[in-house]
Structures are given as C-alpha cells and as structure tokens.
Amino acid sequence: MEEKEISQAVIGRLPRYFRYLGELKDEGIERVSSQELSDIMQVTASQIRQDLNNFGGFGQQGYGYNVGYLYEEIGKILGLDKEHNLIIIGAGHLGQALVNYMNFERRGFIFRGVFDNNPDIYGKQIRGIPVRPMQEMERFVRENNIDIAVLTIPKNSAVEVAEQLVSYGIKGIWNFAHVDLHVPKEIQVENVHLSDSLMKLSYNLSSHNT
C-alpha cells in the first residue's frame, strides 16, 4: 500500500488522540465534536481536524466523531491491530522495568526474549522470560519472527549491537542507549534519550526561574 508521507509531528500526536479517545470510550461516551476534543486535549479544533484529515477525516459535519470508531481507526493507523514480537537487549534495571510494564502487552507489543552479556544472570526469569546470552540472539530473532528490538545497553555497545540486529532482519529499534544509531534508513528507530529529556526540563527550569 502506497501512502503519502505524513509528518512526524502529526504521527507524534496520534498516540495522544488514541489515549484520550480510549478514556472517552471507557467513560461510555459515544460521540465527540472536534471542539469538545479540543477542550479536553488543549489543542485547537482546527489542528485536530487537520491532523485527522491526513488519514481521511472520520468526522461528519454536525455529528462530530464517533468515539469507538475513531479510536479503532487510529489504533489501526498506529499498527496496533497487529501483534509485534519484541526482544530486549540489556537486562539491567531499565530493561527489567520495560519487560514488567504490562501496558505494552495489552497494546500488542509482546516481549519474547531478553538478552544480556552477563553470564551471572543467564537463565534468570523476568516475568517468566529467561535471560539469554547474546550469542543466541541471531538464531532467536530468525526463528521467532522478531520485528522490534529494544536497546537498554550502554552506549558504547549499542551502535554495534544495532548493526548486528539489522543484519538478523530486525525492522524497528526502540533505542534507550544514549547514542545515535547508524542503521539503513528503511530501519525505523525511535529514540528515548532520558538524559536529553531531563536536560530539557533543567533548561526550562533555569530560564523561567532566574
């Protein structure tokens, strides 16, 4: 399917729409106007209409949006109607926290394997998943149809491990290592640079409190 390129800014807002629509749905609300959505989400109604028009609209003049339908459609756009098989590289505190976070699984992101290079924890179970040595990674990725790798390893090894993963057929990398990866552009990388986020907070604190 050929799609027009949607800007990353719009895509970045979709999960937020999804979250708010999910909450409205849980409250039993069946329809919502772009103005009401605008009030609770604190973005302009025109931005909402523009964003959603990228995917064909969904709204009806005088009716607004059907909450359940829009929720489901945005879910599909986000690829949440498919299951993703994940492995995580790095079974430290952060890796364990991510594996233990149930919400990812509810959205179809299933952790299948955990890898580490520390022999002391091989076989240790994290939410029922045993920690495996890195040497088993290639075979595991190929045999278990893994599409996403999560990197929670130090930055000095992340670049090399990312290259290996790509050669094994990984399509997406969720990167928590504090480094920019160098992978072919058809590989999707989503970075979570926690230090950068904290520095941004620090900047905003300094510039508003001096």
Add this chain to the structure above:
Amino acid sequence: MEEKEISQAVIGRLPRYFRYLGELKDEGIERVSSQELSDIMQVTASQIRQDLNNFGGFGQQGYGYNVGYLYEEIGKILGLDKEHNLIIIGAGHLGQALVNYMNFERRGFIFRGVFDNNPDIYGKQIRGIPVRPMQEMERFVRENNIDIAVLTIPKNSAVEVAEQLVSYGIKGIWNFAHVDLHVPKEIQVENVHLSDSLMKLSYNLSSHNT
C-alpha cells in the same frame, strides 16, 4: 534575567549538541567547524549556526567552535552548572531504574528521596535511599529544597499527586505517568510517555512495511 523565548525545538536539540561536544572533548579534539559538526551530527551546518546564534553564537569566522568552551556554555544554558534536588514518587521497577542510573547524578541531578504508598517497602533502600511513605512528602520537599519531582506512578493518581507537589513548592515535574498533568503554566513539565513512543515506532513500521 529576562531572556527571549527560545523555541522548544531548539531547546530539544541542545542536549544532543552537548552530547556530541562531550564526545569530541573526550577524544581530545579542541576545535570543530560547523561543517564538521554537521557531518557527525547529520544536521545542516546552517541549522547548527542558527541554533547556536539563539544564544549569542560562540563561533568565530575561520576558526569554528572551541569544543571545550562550547561544551561548557551549552551546559550552562541547560542549567547543568547548578545542582538539582530530585525526589521520585513511585518505587516500582521504573522508579528504581531511574534512581539507579548513575549518569543523572554526574550531570547534577541528585535523587534525595523516594516515596511510595506501599507500606511493605517503606524503609527499603534503593541505592542507599530509603523508601518513604507519601505522607512525609510535603515536609521532605520543604526541608530539602527539592526542585524536581519525578512521577513514576500509575496515571490515576498522577494528576492529584502533581497538584500536591506544586502546592509544596516543586518547580519542575518529570512525568512518566501516562497522563497529561494539569499544573500552573509556571511549573515546568517534561513528559516521557513510553507508550506513545512505542506507538510511534509501530506506526512507522506499519507504514513502511506494507
């Protein structure tokens, strides 16, 4: 000090400049041109010049940038020359992972207290910091000059806890709860919505692999 408002997009790029300059510095490199910086950072040289011009430039025609000086100046702009006192609310896996992450402390972000509402873990030490009951939070914030609170609690309690923290004098919130907080606009909030990030990766995977 009155400063002109810098766009959040520019601010969002500063930590990345800081990271790359730190690496150059560690490699013993003393000066760098905007073109060289452009090559390693994969942004245009003109963007680099524009971004840095927001803060007064730093570069010299024909010389480029002094790595050590620029690194330090960006650090100051980011507020990294001051120490920040942090508490974390929520001593689950993610909270523990953040407290255990040494790099934050190296940048001047010091975890002073950990709070949770689970009596079973009161007094438990996380990297030497005992878990305290939420009831002690107000006094602790006021007595220890805490400026940043990190929220790693479920979304249903996060909105209320954030309001309490603001009333105790907290100036910045690093929010990992999957909800938008409602706080006065002088309070700085930096959100890390992990599920949103994963959904964005999922979208990019779907739209590039269909």
